[in-house]
Amino acid sequence: MTVTLADVAARARVSPATVSRVLNGNYPVAATTRERVLRAVDDLDYVLNGPASSLAAATSDLVGILVNDIADPFFGIMAGAAQAEIGGSGITGRAGGEKLAVVCNTGGSPARELNYLTLLQRQRAAAVVLTGGALEDRHHQAAMAAKLTKLADAGTRIVFCGRPPLPDSEALVASLAFDNRGGARRLTEHLLHLGHRRIGYVAGPAERTTTRHRLEGHREALRDAGLSEGAEQFTVHGPYDRRSGFEATLELLRREPDVTAVVAANDTVALGAAAAVREQGLRIPEDISVAGFDDLPFSVDATPALTTVRLPLAEAGARAGRLAMGTETAPPGGVATIAAELMVRGSTAPPRRG
Amino acid sequence: MTVTLADVAARARVSPATVSRVLNGNYPVAATTRERVLRAVDDLDYVLNGPASSLAAATSDLVGILVNDIADPFFGIMAGAAQAEIGGSGITGRAGGEKLAVVCNTGGSPARELNYLTLLQRQRAAAVVLTGGALEDRHHQAAMAAKLTKLADAGTRIVFCGRPPLPDSEALVASLAFDNRGGARRLTEHLLHLGHRRIGYVAGPAERTTTRHRLEGHREALRDAGLSEGAEQFTVHGPYDRRSGFEATLELLRREPDVTAVVAANDTVALGAAAAVREQGLRIPEDISVAGFDDLPFSVDATPALTTVRLPLAEAGARAGRLAMGTETAPPGGVATIAAELMVRGSTAPPRRG
DNA sequence: TTGAAAGCGCTACCAC
DNA sequence: GTGGTAGCGCTTTCAA
Numbered sequence: 017m018t019v020t021l022a023d024v025a026a027r028a029r030v031s032p033a034t035v036s037r038v039l040n041g042n043y044p045v046a047a048t049t050r051e052r053v054l055r056a057v058d059d060l061d062y063v064l065n066g067p068a069s070s071l072a073a074a075t076s077d078l079v080g081i082l083v084n085d086i087a088d089p090f091f092g093i094m095a096g097a098a099q100a101e102i103g104g105s106g107i108t109g110r111a112g113g114e115k116l117a118v119v120c121n122t123g124g125s126p127a128r129e130l131n132y133l134t135l136l137q138r139q140r141a142a143a144v145v146l147t148g149g150a151l152e153d154r155h156h157q158a159a160m161a162a163k164l165t166k167l168a169d170a171g172t173r174i175v176f177c178g179r180p181p182l183p184d185s186e187a188l189v190a191s192l193a194f195d196n197r198g199g200a201r202r203l204t205e206h207l208l209h210l211g212h213r214r215i216g217y218v219a220g221p222a223e224r225t226t227t228r229h230r231l232e233g234h235r236e237a238l239r240d241a242g243l244s245e246g247a248e249q250f251t252v253h254g255p256y257d258r259r260s261g262f263e264a265t266l267e268l269l270r271r272e273p274d275v276t277a278v279v280a281a282n283d284t285v286a287l288g289a290a291a292a293v294r295e296q297g298l299r300i301p302e303d304i305s306v307a308g309f310d311d312l313p314f315s316v317d318a319t320p321a322l323t324t325v326r327l328p329l330a331e332a333g334a335r336a337g338r339l340a341m342g343t344e345t346a347p348p349g350g351v352a353t354i355a356a357e358l359m360v361r362g363s364t365a366p367p368r369r370g
Numbered sequence: 371m372t373v374t375l376a377d378v379a380a381r382a383r384v385s386p387a388t389v390s391r392v393l394n395g396n397y398p399v400a401a402t403t404r405e406r407v408l409r410a411v412d413d414l415d416y417v418l419n420g421p422a423s424s425l426a427a428a429t430s431d432l433v434g435i436l437v438n439d440i441a442d443p444f445f446g447i448m449a450g451a452a453q454a455e456i457g458g459s460g461i462t463g464r465a466g467g468e469k470l471a472v473v474c475n476t477g478g479s480p481a482r483e484l485n486y487l488t489l490l491q492r493q494r495a496a497a498v499v500l501t502g503g504a505l506e507d508r509h510h511q512a513a514m515a516a517k518l519t520k521l522a523d524a525g526t527r528i529v530f531c532g533r534p535p536l537p538d539s540e541a542l543v544a545s546l547a548f549d550n551r552g553g554a555r556r557l558t559e560h561l562l563h564l565g566h567r568r569i570g571y572v573a574g575p576a577e578r579t580t581t582r583h584r585l586e587g588h589r590e591a592l593r594d595a596g597l598s599e600g601a602e603q604f605t606v607h608g609p610y611d612r613r614s615g616f617e618a619t620l621e622l623l624r625r626e627p628d629v630t631a632v633v634a635a636n637d638t639v640a641l642g643a644a645a646a647v648r649e650q651g652l653r654i655p656e657d658i659s660v661a662g663f664d665d666l667p668f669s670v671d672a673t674p675a676l677t678t679v680r681l682p683l684a685e686a687g688a689r690a691g692r693l694a695m696g697t698e699t700a701p702p703g704g705v706a707t708i709a710a711e712l713m714v715r716g717s718t719a720p721p722r723r724g
Numbered sequence: 725t726t727g728a729a730a731g732c733g734c735t736a737c738c739a740c
Numbered sequence: 741g742t743g744g745t746a747g748c749g750c751t752t753t754c755a756a
Contacts (some may be wrong), residue, residue, distance in 0.1 A: 020748095021750060022750095030726075031728075032727090032728095032749090033728080033750095034727075035750095036752085037751095037752095040751085045726085063488065063520075064492050064749095064750085065425070065748085065749050066421070066492040066493040067420070067423075067748085067749085068421070069750055069751075070420075070421035070732095071419070071421040071732050071748090072731080073750080073751060074732070078493075086453075087446030088443070088446065089441045089442070089443060089446075091446075092439075092443075092475075093441050096439075096440045099440075099475050100477070116489040116490075116492075117474075118474055119440065119473045120471075121449065121453050123454070132470075134417065135431075136470075137417050138417050138419070138420040139432075140421055166417075374732095374733060374734085375734060376733080384743085385742065386745095387734095387742070387743060387744075389734095390736085394735085397741095398741065399742085400741060403742080421732090421733085422732070422733035423733080423734055424734090424748095425733080425735090425749065425750085426733075426735040426748055427734080427736085427748085
């Protein structure tokens with residue numbers, strides 16, 4: 017029924033071995049032979065059997081990209097960039113070599129994160145890219161370290177993207193870190209510089225690395241300005257989504273009615289924050305400042321800070337691809353520090369209220 | 371080096387066949403035997419070899435979900451819902467049965483769409499879910515039909531989600547359609563009902579099914595209100611993204627300065643449209659109406675129209691899972707018609723300008 | 725440069 | 741209810 021490599025071999029009047037070599041292109045084959053084989057492939061409309069190939073070669077062309085929230089455009093941009101870079105031209109030749117980059121949505125659930133890793137391990141994935149903040153939970157971290165070690169031992173390359181490497185498995189992974197602390201700090205400094213003194217902070221969920229690092233940067237800036245007193249009052253935690261940004265901001269405005277600026281821990285949260293502020297009848301930036309892309313003219317494409325994030329993300333994809341192909345040149349564990357996700361445009365308006 | 375099923379069999383003092391049966395759970399095995407096997411699995415930290423399994427069984431547990439734009443939250447919601455439904459509990463037992471649902475971002479490119487299908491075909495994917503509007507291009511449609519036929523012949527289940535089935539391959543797919551025409555019509559009728567007469571329409575790219583159907587619904591509503599004259603002037607096309615929504619809206623306002631309402635062809639476009647309107651110094655809804663979620667209090671979760679979309683989407687995921695497991699009960703080709711994506715809240719403000 | 729053949733690890737059929 | 745075993749389709753030595 018289905019065409020096999022042997023069929024192709026027969027039609028091209030060569031051995032299966034030769035067909036395999038042509039398809040994988042990693043072995044010298046006479047030009048005329050190659051031609052003949054490729055024609056046979058086309059004629060028969062042959063598609064390589066991935067499982068068989070993976071079984072024999074003990075590795076697959078699957079690359080998993082894990083994200084915390086697939087409905088968050090930030091992860092979409094990351095995943096898309098990585099996928100584009102890994103997948104290459106996007107046009108598969110008649111045969112192998114092409115990687116299958118797929119994104120897996122953990123929804124922020126530790127169980128699902130581990131589950132996907134198991135599934136990818138089962139598939140003998142070529143590489144796994146872990147994006148977004150990690151959970152700061154001893155138990156889960158241990159489980160992750162164990163699982164990742166096993167994956168790495170089995171030949172799967174691991175790439176961390178915007179997530180600090182685990183304590184143990186440093187040597188196992190390539191890592192692309194964001195300067196969350198510095199980004200948050202600069203953002204807050206910017207607002208301070210504009211004259212704001214009562215600055216609310218809509219933080220992410222408490223147990224994530226990104227949440228902590230960004231909050232630390234924010235507090236650093238406040239401390240340096242001598243404003244750390246009662247900072248907790250100005251901070252509200254919640255998930256990294258729009259709804260949470262909305263609700264947290266309402267809560268914040270209720271608790272501290274005369275804040276003049278709000279920092280959101282990421283763009284999606286900022287979207288909700290801006291909506292909440294407007295619903296309160298306040299104007300951005302006249303009545304209040306909100307840092308987020310909601311008040312930018314258009315898509316994140318145009319935000320310089322985010323643009324600087326995008327490039328490294330594509331690079332991360334390329335790196336995952338290269339790692340998967342076993343031609344890694346960068347030192348393992350090397351960390352590229354770049355602008356943080358939340359280093360978005362702060363409103364330029366000075367405070368008016370209070 | 372790596373633990374195989376034979377190792378597990380040896381340790382449990384049973385045959386490989388028995389281990390396989392326990393792991394796949396689709397065959398009667400004595401309870402005590404099962405226990406022994408599972409313990410051996412745990413002891414040895416065994417993980418099934420997916421490729422080997424897929425090769426022998428001639429099918430894999432991979433399910434591909436194709437989306438047009440992974441950075442668009444709408445697709446994120448769709449993909450997430452489908453993935454959650456397909457993946458089941460999200461917690462894999464020690465062994466098989468679990469599907470690996472992964473999302474593939476075509477970026478709206480026909481070449482990449484076909485490419486992913488080839489890649490999934492190569493993996494002998496259990497199912498493929500195609501989401502979002504299709505390209506209305508004879509050549510590409512033919513290529514898709516051919517490819518999908520091949521996939522279906524090889525045992526891959528095909529699910530269309532928010533995309534009209536292809537002319538030929540009707541019998542091959544399960545399909546979940548959105549009432550794009552009806553949704554757009556109702557949205558426009560709503561605005562007409564509020565008294566709007568000069569309504570701009572920011573449409574999607576010309577060659578997509580969703581674009582055409584929604585535009586048709588919009589025009590129907592206008593025609594019924596006797597307003598179809600010069601409707602082209604009020605329509606601007608562009609990609610389904612925020613930037614495009616922004617630019618198209620500016621163009622629209624330049625061309626027709628006294629529109630009192632703008633309909634955006636999807637939520638992401640609406641986001642850009644709202645931003646453009648604000649940048650022009652106009653107020654929503656006082657100066658102008660914009661249909662989109664940007665002016666909703668918070669995330670799309672809370673939008674009734676979108677909620678009605680979500681449920682069927684989860685159902686589509688479930689269906690894909692079931693299809694993949696070969697226990698489909700619904701008639702193939704059955705179509706569930708539901709509210710359209712763009713049937714979002716229209717502003718309730720009456721027109722004030724002009 | 726090409727061919728022959730031995731597996732890769734698992735499933736499923738056929739016995740028992 | 742369990743075991744034996746013949747492939748699944750490909751890759752990769754080893755020879756020629």
